[in-house]
Amino acid sequence: MMPVFLPDTLDAALDLLTRDPAACVMAGGTDLLVHLRATGDAPGPLVCLDRLRGLKGIKTDGDTVRIGAGVTMTELLASPVVRDFLPLLHRAAGVFASPTVRNMATIGGNLCTASPAGDTLPPLYVMNASVELRSPRGERTLPVDRFITGPRRTCLERDELVTAVTVPIPVDFDIHHFEKVGQRAAQAIAVVSLAALVALDGTTVHRARLAWGSVGPGIVRCSEAEELLEGQRLTLTNLRAAAAAVSNAVTPISDVRASADYRRQVAGNLLLRLAAL
Amino acid sequence: MKIRFQLNGQEQRLDVDGDLRALDVLREHCGVTGPKEGCGTGECGACAVWMDGVTRLSCLTLAAQLDGRDVTTAEGLATDGPHPVQAALAELGGVQCGYCTPGIVMTAAELLARDANPDRDAIRRAVSGNLCRCTGYHKIVDAVEEAAQTMRAAQEDK
Numbered sequence: 001m002m003p004v005f006l007p008d009t010l011d012a013a014l015d016l017l018t019r020d021p022a023a024c025v026m027a028g029g030t031d032l033l034v035h036l037r038a039t040g041d042a043p044g045p046l047v048c049l050d051r052l053r054g055l056k057g058i059k060t061d062g063d064t065v066r067i068g069a070g071v072t073m074t075e076l077l078a079s080p081v082v083r084d085f086l087p088l089l090h091r092a093a094g095v096f097a098s099p100t101v102r103n104m105a106t107i108g109g110n111l112c113t114a115s116p117a118g119d120t121l122p123p124l125y126v127m128n129a130s131v132e133l134r135s136p137r138g139e140r141t142l143p144v145d146r147f148i149t150g151p152r153r154t155c156l157e158r159d160e161l162v163t164a165v166t167v168p169i170p171v172d173f174d175i176h177h178f179e180k181v182g183q184r185a186a187q188a189i190a191v192v193s194l195a196a197l198v199a200l201d202g203t204t205v206h207r208a209r210l211a212w213g214s215v216g217p218g219i220v221r222c223s224e225a226e227e228l229l230e231g232q233r234l235t236l237t238n239l240r241a242a243a244a245a246v247s248n249a250v251t252p253i254s255d256v257r258a259s260a261d262y263r264r265q266v267a268g269n270l271l272l273r274l275a276a277l
Numbered sequence: 278m279k280i281r282f283q284l285n286g287q288e289q290r291l292d293v294d295g296d297l298r299a300l301d302v303l304r305e306h307c308g309v310t311g312p313k314e315g316c317g318t319g320e321c322g323a324c325a326v327w328m329d330g331v332t333r334l335s336c337l338t339l340a341a342q343l344d345g346r347d348v349t350t351a352e353g354l355a356t357d358g359p360h361p362v363q364a365a366l367a368e369l370g371g372v373q374c375g376y377c378t379p380g381i382v383m384t385a386a387e388l389l390a391r392d393a394n395p396d397r398d399a400i401r402r403a404v405s406g407n408l409c410r411c412t413g414y415h416k417i418v419d420a421v422e423e424a425a426q427t428m429r430a431a432q433e434d435k
Contacts, residue, residue, distance in 0.1 A: 001294045001295075001296055002295075002296040003278075003295060003296075004278070004295035004296050004339050004340075004341035004342075005341075006341060006342070006344070026339075028337075029337050029338070029339070030319050030334075030337055033337050033339075034318045034319060034337070037317070037318075038318075046295075046296065046339070048339065048341065048342060050342060097319075097406070098320075098322065098405050098406020098407075099332070099384065099402070099403055099405065099406050100319075100322055100325055100332050100333065100334055100384060100406045100407075101319055101334070101406060103331050103332055103333055104333055104334065104337065104338075185405065186402075186405030186406060187320055187405070187406060
């Protein structure tokens with residue numbers, strides 16, 4: 001039996017983590033509880049964050065949007081700030097699992113699970129999001145690509161909590177594109193996903209930021225494809241050249257959802273969609 | 278641990294392990310068998326209940342999390358006769374084996390509480406986390422549409 005604590009302040013939560021190094025943090029529980037039951041693991045006490053009002057809220061100062069770690073996917077979807085300023089994240093939240101799971105799953109949980117298939121991650125990577133962390137020793141902020149260190153691995157310390165995600169509002173980008181390929185429309189775990197931000201100068205690409213999910217041990221950025229597109233028009237020919245670079249750069253695995261070859265092909269092909277936009 | 282919560286309008290006081298599944302607390306300790314276990318991993322929606330008016334999966338909710346909450350199951354949704362969603366599902370054949378029905382009812386009733394006039398797409402999206410292997414969903418969507426109409430008509434009569 002694992003004792004369950006429901007702290008209602010951040011200090012109380014941090015205190016519980018400090019007192020018992022075996023304590024395990026639970027946000028929405030939609031990944032953690034499935035994992036614990038599948039493995040039979042029983043960590044120390046569960047510190048459940050769903051009473052922490054301090055982790056709620058979405059705020060903007062016009063330059064960045066700060067999203068509390070306890071904000072659920074449903075709350076992201078309902079937020080006009082997210083819809084208007086962070087359309088990539090809004091779209092990712094819209095295809096995240098199912099409506100009922102979205103009522104429970106949080107953005108902080110999706111970050112800490114650090115799955116290469118985490119739906120919010122490709123958008124957070126291309127938007128250069130930062131993760132705010134707090135422990136009894138103080139606060140620190142890390143870029144998302146440094147916070148996540150590998151598949152299901154982050155640099156979160158045992159006595160540390162993610163408190164918020166800060167996302168610079170992507171200005172000057174003409175194309176905000178997110179697409180997730182799954183085996184079905186709802187309740188799918190991504191087979192491949194792509195988040196793309198493209199700034200155009202007339203009809204030529206001035207700047208491109210691209211990130212793929214589910215095609216490597218972590219979120220994959222492909223600077224080669226970005227550079228191939230920059231200075232070019234978004235024609236199918238140019239996109240095919242970049243797509244070939246992507247297919248070479250990704251390192252997918254074969255699993256129950258798809259083969260590595262399929263993922264490699266689709267990762268490139270998703271880029272071709274930019275021609276239609 | 279000692280927990281106290283409202284279940285379908287009645288206060289429950291229990292002393293249970295905090296890490297039990299809320300689903301098991303409701304079924305085994307409270308005798309409320311509307312919520313069902315389909316998958317136990319959050320993929321089928323058969324265990325959906327309302328907690329403070331929000332649809333949640335009771336298989337991925339812990340007993341401890343029930344404390345202080347207001348929980349509604351398909352049993353509690355039926356107050357003065359069946360809820361319009363329940364009535365329409367029965368009438369229009371949106372129920373076959375019935376296992377998914379209590380979960381569908383909670384999800385659909387939440388949709389109608391939020392949106393009095395959803396189109397068929399919105400209904401399909403709303404129940405997309407509730408697996409039904411019998412009906413093919415068509416009659417479920419018909420029933421939710423019918424329930425929405427019934428509820429709007431009742432609202433206008435007031």
